[in-house]
Amino acid sequence: xxxxxxxxxxxxxxxxxxxxxxxxxxxxxxxxxxxxxxxxxxxxxxxxxxxxxxxxxxxxxxxxxxxxxxxxxxxxxxxxxxxxxxxxxxxxxxxxxxxxxxxxxxxxxxxxxxxxxxxxxxxxxxxxxxxxxxxxxxxxxxxxxxxxxxxxxxxxxxxxxxxxxxxxxxxxxxxxxxxxxxxxxxxxxxxxxxxxxxxxxxxxxxxxxxxxxxxxxxxxxxxxxxxxxxxxxxxxxxxxxxxxxxxxxxxxxxxxxxxxxxxxxxxxxxxxxxxxxxxxxxxxxxxxxxxxxxxxxxxxxxxxxxxxxxxxxxxxxxxxxxxxxxxxxxxxxxxxxxxxxxxxxxxxxxxxxxxxxxxxxxxxxxxxxxxxxxxxxxxxxxxxxxxxxxxxxxxxxxx
Amino acid sequence: xxxxxxxxxxxxxxxxxxxxxxxxxxxxxxxxxxxxxxxxxxxxxxxxxxxxxxxxxxxxxxxxxxxxxxxxxxxxxxxxxxxxxxxxxxxxxxxxxxxxxxxxxxxxxxxxxxxxxxxxxxxxxxxxxxxxxxxxxxxxxxxxxxxxxxxxxxxxxxxxxxxxxxxxxxxxxxxxxxxxxxxxxxxxxxxxxxxxxxxxxxxxxxxxxxxxxxxxxxxxxxxxxxxxxxxxxxxxxxxxxxxxxxxxxxxxxxxxxxxxxxxxxxxxxxxxxxxxxxxxxxxxxxxxxxxxxxxxxxxxxxxxxxxxxxxxxxxxxxxxxxxxxxxxxxxxxxxxxxxxxxxxxxxxxxxxxxxxxxxxxxxxxxxxxxxxxxxxxxxxxxx
Numbered sequence: 001x002x003x004x005x006x007x008x009x010x011x012x013x014x015x016x017x018x019x020x021x022x023x024x025x026x027x028x029x030x031x032x033x034x035x036x037x038x039x040x041x042x043x044x045x046x047x048x049x050x051x052x053x054x055x056x057x058x059x060x061x062x063x064x065x066x067x068x069x070x071x072x073x074x075x076x077x078x079x080x081x082x083x084x085x086x087x088x089x090x091x092x093x094x095x096x097x098x099x100x101x102x103x104x105x106x107x108x109x110x111x112x113x114x115x116x117x118x119x120x121x122x123x124x125x126x127x128x129x130x131x132x133x134x135x136x137x138x139x140x141x142x143x144x145x146x147x148x149x150x151x152x153x154x155x156x157x158x159x160x161x162x163x164x165x166x167x168x169x170x171x172x173x174x175x176x177x178x179x180x181x182x183x184x185x186x187x188x189x190x191x192x193x194x195x196x197x198x199x200x201x202x203x204x205x206x207x208x209x210x211x212x213x214x215x216x217x218x219x220x221x222x223x224x225x226x227x228x229x230x231x232x233x234x235x236x237x238x239x240x241x242x243x244x245x246x247x248x249x250x251x252x253x254x255x256x257x258x259x260x261x262x263x264x265x266x267x268x269x270x271x272x273x274x275x276x277x278x279x280x281x282x283x284x285x286x287x288x289x290x291x292x293x294x295x296x297x298x299x300x301x302x303x304x305x306x307x308x309x310x311x312x313x314x315x316x317x318x319x320x321x322x323x324x325x326x327x328x329x330x331x332x333x334x335x336x337x338x339x340x341x342x343x344x345x346x347x348x349x350x351x352x353x354x355x356x357x358x359x360x361x362x363x364x365x366x367x368x369x370x371x372x373x374x375x376x377x378x379x380x381x382x383x384x385x386x387x388x389x390x391x392x393x394x395x396x397x398x399x
Numbered sequence: 400x401x402x403x404x405x406x407x408x409x410x411x412x413x414x415x416x417x418x419x420x421x422x423x424x425x426x427x428x429x430x431x432x433x434x435x436x437x438x439x440x441x442x443x444x445x446x447x448x449x450x451x452x453x454x455x456x457x458x459x460x461x462x463x464x465x466x467x468x469x470x471x472x473x474x475x476x477x478x479x480x481x482x483x484x485x486x487x488x489x490x491x492x493x494x495x496x497x498x499x500x501x502x503x504x505x506x507x508x509x510x511x512x513x514x515x516x517x518x519x520x521x522x523x524x525x526x527x528x529x530x531x532x533x534x535x536x537x538x539x540x541x542x543x544x545x546x547x548x549x550x551x552x553x554x555x556x557x558x559x560x561x562x563x564x565x566x567x568x569x570x571x572x573x574x575x576x577x578x579x580x581x582x583x584x585x586x587x588x589x590x591x592x593x594x595x596x597x598x599x600x601x602x603x604x605x606x607x608x609x610x611x612x613x614x615x616x617x618x619x620x621x622x623x624x625x626x627x628x629x630x631x632x633x634x635x636x637x638x639x640x641x642x643x644x645x646x647x648x649x650x651x652x653x654x655x656x657x658x659x660x661x662x663x664x665x666x667x668x669x670x671x672x673x674x675x676x677x678x679x680x681x682x683x684x685x686x687x688x689x690x691x692x693x694x695x696x697x698x699x700x701x702x703x704x705x706x707x708x709x710x711x712x713x714x715x716x717x718x719x720x721x722x723x724x725x726x727x728x729x730x731x732x733x734x735x736x737x738x739x740x741x742x743x744x745x746x747x748x749x750x751x752x753x754x755x756x757x758x759x760x761x762x763x764x765x766x767x768x769x770x771x772x773x774x775x776x777x778x779x780x781x782x
Binding site for chain 1 (some may be wrong): 663777778
């Protein structure tokens with residue numbers, strides 16, 4: 001047992017850290033630190049810099065542009081990227097549809113889509129949730145009927161993140177309504193420019209418009225866009241959702257946000273000439289979440305270390321807690337980041353990008369309350385924390 | 400970076416696991432607790448035979464040169480067994496003080512005797528007013544006749560009533576709570592002027608209030624450097640904190656297993672109560688709390704021997720916060736999910752609960768250690 005990084009791992013970390021310092025455009029970094037919205041162009045620009053370096057899809061097989069790193073190297077890379085803080089490569093492409101195409105797609109699909117995902121030539125979005133199918137995802141109704149060498153798709157997806165930028169959507173669709181709900185689902189790739197596709201934004205309570213409704217009205221999709229076997233889509237979806245075990249805790253994001261919190265606490269007045277960082281009670285609140293985070297980091301490293309041995313296919317009990325704990329910690333930090341500015345959490349100041357208006361209060365205050373509101377999503381998306389608990393109760397505790 | 404045990408460590412884990420399963424079931428433990436010392440003399444001798452009492456000591460002193468990882472493995476198993484013997488007091492606390500600060504003569508006389516099971520020790524450091532402040536020492540040791548004269552009162556001395564000898568912290572200079580001026584002394588528990596009032600603790604172990612009145616000590620009773628004992632006391636308490644963190648993980652693991660088992664077997668409304676979602680989610684929350692505690696027990700173990708006092712303190716305090724919070728949560732939920740049967744003296748879950756609860760109060764509770772971490776500036780350093 002040795003919880004220190006080896007000299008090789010430290011050298012790798014320094015290399016990665018040095019790259020992020022040199023290559024991450026300062027304007028993008030600034031937006032990340034301030035918690036402001038990134039434009040599509042920002043995300044594309046950064047992912048292409050990563051791809052140029054060969055680091056856009058490190059976890060893919062080497063033949064499709066992966067790096068062949070060890071699990072610990074992957075962990076270090078991700079943590080450094082989050083702490084830089086740099087945007088993640090677009091997850092819907094590189095973490096979701098990419099690995100599904102690699103595992104279940106045909107050669108033509110691989111040749112066509114994978115290089116474009118890597119270089120974000122296509123912007124992908126995810127068509128899973130529907131108005132009537134949230135936690136009970138398998139009840140989804142969007143239908144795809146085979147007609148000649150095409151499918152005709154009808155239905156509605158919702159909570160579709162960044163669909164407004166998207167070129168492509170990967171969808172779970174019902175291809176057989178007569179069987180058990182999990183057994184009649186297929187995995188279909190749809191061009192967002194197809195006639196009959198309509199995107200309508202959903203404004204969330206923080207004022208942001210990152211999610212959308214996507215409507216399909218008699219949309220004709222070539223049969224070539226079908227992934228794997230018909231009616232096996234549920235298996236592919238489970239593969240997709242189970243694929244990313246370690247990134248899910250977002251330990252690096254939380255570390256970076258805590259550093260930011262401490263910076264702001266050192267600036268913010270606490271009355272009577274003191275600063276928030278001098279307030280023992282506030283410091284203890286920060287320390288409490290740092291301790292939870294340190295425990296989560298150790299838990300995550302246990303999972304990574306076990307993966308290194310390629311041990312058991314069964315989920316490690318430790319891995320089960322990563323999403324729940326990780327989301328709770330991020331939400332607590334977002335709460336403290338709102339608290340730290342006190343009354344200056346109040347002014348409603350939509351993103352100042354391109355505005356000449358001077359900020360009300362400290363220039364860092366504007367996004368803090370909206371981020372707190374927005375980050376409530378973290379315990380809801382990707383299978384709510386209650387669904388996660390159901391899964392753990394069944395799969396790990398045998399209840 | 401790896402969390403793997405070595406082959407030898409895995410064997411140790413197996414053998415102590417088997418030892419506890421075979422020799423420390425709940426009924427046997429009841430019997431041990433009724434012996435005069437409050438624990439089993441036979442088990443203590445058996446630990447010596449197995450080499451467990453020499454685990455952390457160098458081979459030249461009759462030990463096996465184990466690291467904190469070996470101690471962690473043993474303590475986790477002891478936590479599962481709710482072991483009563485004075486391992487913490489004798490081997491970890493006093494053995495640690497002697498290993499780190501004892502003179503060559505003291506080490507050669509005492510450590511082989513500890514390892515052989517022939518010598519039991521207790522560490523008398525806390526006083527009524529000191530709470531968890533190790534520097535708040537009022538007991539005094541004045542120079543007298545080429546040696547020292549010891550006076551003062553020590554409280555909640557773990558296994559202080561069955562110890563053959565005590566290691567006592569006392570002021571040789573300065574005043575409470577100055578860091579300088581504290582020294583350690585070896586005192587025969589039966590020396591003139593030593594009064595020992597032993598009692599059972601709520602978790603089934605033993606402790607004592609101990610008074611020292613004009614106790615004459617030779618110059619050779621001093622352990623370590625005069626006036627400069629605080630750093631070694633801190634270091635040994637940090638190591639002991641890591642050890643009880645592992646013990647707590649053992650007790651929490653046992654409570655969680657008992658609870659999940661109960662949820663599967665107890666039937667109400669015609670179904671196992673584990674089919675109810677409210678209870679399933681509680682069991683999952685217990686698991687998460689337990690795994691977070693286990694992770695921090697690993698961290699504490701890795702830091703236990705660190706020479707970097709500030710870093711060691713900060714990380715072990717962080718671990719103790721997590722252990723304290725998890726022990727409370729897992730324990731309280733274990734009782735709640737068992738319902739009435741969990742409340743009874745005859746059922747073992749309550750005994751785990753009591754031990755886990757007391758571990759929070761040992762060497763500083765969660766609030767105490769949270770304040771330490773906060774004062775140290777937290778855990779997330781700038782990069």
